[in-house]
Amino acid sequence: MTRILGIDPGLRVTGFGVIDKDGSQLRYVASGCIRTCDRETLPQRIATLFNGIGEVMATYQPDAAAVEIVFVNVNPQSTLLLGQARGAALSALAQGGLPVAEYTALQVKQAVVGHGKAAKAQVQHMVVRLLQLAGTPAADAADALACAICHAHGGLGGMAALGGRAYRVRNGRLIG
Amino acid sequence: MTRILGIDPGLRVTGFGVIDKDGSQLRYVASGCIRTCDRETLPQRIATLFNGIGEVMATYQPDAAAVEIVFVNVNPQSTLLLGQARGAALSALAQGGLPVAEYTALQVKQAVVGHGKAAKAQVQHMVVRLLQLAGTPAADAADALACAICHAHGGLGGMAALGGRAYRVRNGRLIG
Numbered sequence: 001m002t003r004i005l006g007i008d009p010g011l012r013v014t015g016f017g018v019i020d021k022d023g024s025q026l027r028y029v030a031s032g033c034i035r036t037c038d039r040e041t042l043p044q045r046i047a048t049l050f051n052g053i054g055e056v057m058a059t060y061q062p063d064a065a066a067v068e069i070v071f072v073n074v075n076p077q078s079t080l081l082l083g084q085a086r087g088a089a090l091s092a093l094a095q096g097g098l099p100v101a102e103y104t105a106l107q108v109k110q111a112v113v114g115h116g117k118a119a120k121a122q123v124q125h126m127v128v129r130l131l132q133l134a135g136t137p138a139a140d141a142a143d144a145l146a147c148a149i150c151h152a153h154g155g156l157g158g159m160a161a162l163g164g165r166a167y168r169v170r171n172g173r174l175i176g
Numbered sequence: 177m178t179r180i181l182g183i184d185p186g187l188r189v190t191g192f193g194v195i196d197k198d199g200s201q202l203r204y205v206a207s208g209c210i211r212t213c214d215r216e217t218l219p220q221r222i223a224t225l226f227n228g229i230g231e232v233m234a235t236y237q238p239d240a241a242a243v244e245i246v247f248v249n250v251n252p253q254s255t256l257l258l259g260q261a262r263g264a265a266l267s268a269l270a271q272g273g274l275p276v277a278e279y280t281a282l283q284v285k286q287a288v289v290g291h292g293k294a295a296k297a298q299v300q301h302m303v304v305r306l307l308q309l310a311g312t313p314a315a316d317a318a319d320a321l322a323c324a325i326c327h328a329h330g331g332l333g334g335m336a337a338l339g340g341r342a343y344r345v346r347n348g349r350l351i352g
Contacts, residue, residue: 047270083259094223
């Protein structure tokens with residue numbers, strides 16, 4: 001069994017999701033968001049993210065991590081802030097000695113929904129189905145779980161996520 | 177006495193400089209560069225920076241940190257990488273529980289050279305004079321030392337750096 005920590009980095013909200021992979025079986029463990037306050041200084045916000053991910057790691061003891069590759073924002077200042085948030089996430093993982101894989105949003109969507117142009121709601125929907133969740137996680141947590149699922153399937157696209165089941169998928173929804 | 181760690185963040189090279197401030201006296205302690213290999217993955221490079229700054233802190237036990245505010249690059253991808261390097265630096269400082277001050281390159285140059293448009297060589301020259309160094313540190317290490325000096329002088333611009341001495345400065349060079 002491998003426990004995978006997925007992370008969707010952001011300065012205001014960093015999503016995390018923990019799943020167990022046992023053969024072709026995936027099991028939900030935990031997910032949530034680490035939030036920072038925009039009235040704090042940047043060093044304080046980075047510390048919150050760094051320490052928050054450290055707490056998640058200490059609590060759930062993952063074996064591997066998968067971090068979404070963030071997109072370059074239109075606003076260079078936002079890009080710089082996002083980069084720093086991602087640096088905090090990678091640093092926390094480095095401190096824990098975790099092997100880190102990186103996936104683009106395209107790869108994550110392909111692995112979870114089956115195509116790279118899926119909407120956020122489709123990703124959430126498929127995360128709920130694949131992990132058999134009772135409720136829908138927040139968008140950032142769902143993205144983090146999706147990133148962990150992508151890693152669990154070797155980062156490969158397509159419907160590997162569905163294993164041997166005879167499901168059919170249309171527009172990212174299970175229909176069979 | 178306060179020991180200040182200055183950091184000039186960069187993904188390829190992160191400069192660091194440690195000085196002691198004792199009243200109006202500044203004393204050089206150490207400086208250097210943490211280099212990452214561009215054949216490594218980004219998570220590995222971030223780990224190198226994070227661990228490198230951790231080692232510097234463990235070795236020199238600073239009381240406070242000053243980190244240069246990096247500029248937004250023309251290339252958005254470079255901005256994102258630079259942001260991640262800076263995030264690693266801030267995370268390492270957060271882990272050490274150090275209070276972190278941030279200064280723009282303009283503030284650093286004003287504090288060290290006396291005006292914000294100083295060239296890199298002028299900054300290096302003034303760092304050598306102010307800290308009475310036998311040799312000239314590498315550019316990134318000099319920038320980090322300059323950032324520490326800026327913090328030592330309360331982040332204020334002008335020639336506070338020269339204390340009560342009767343030096344005159346022209347174009348960033350001591351002339352009296």
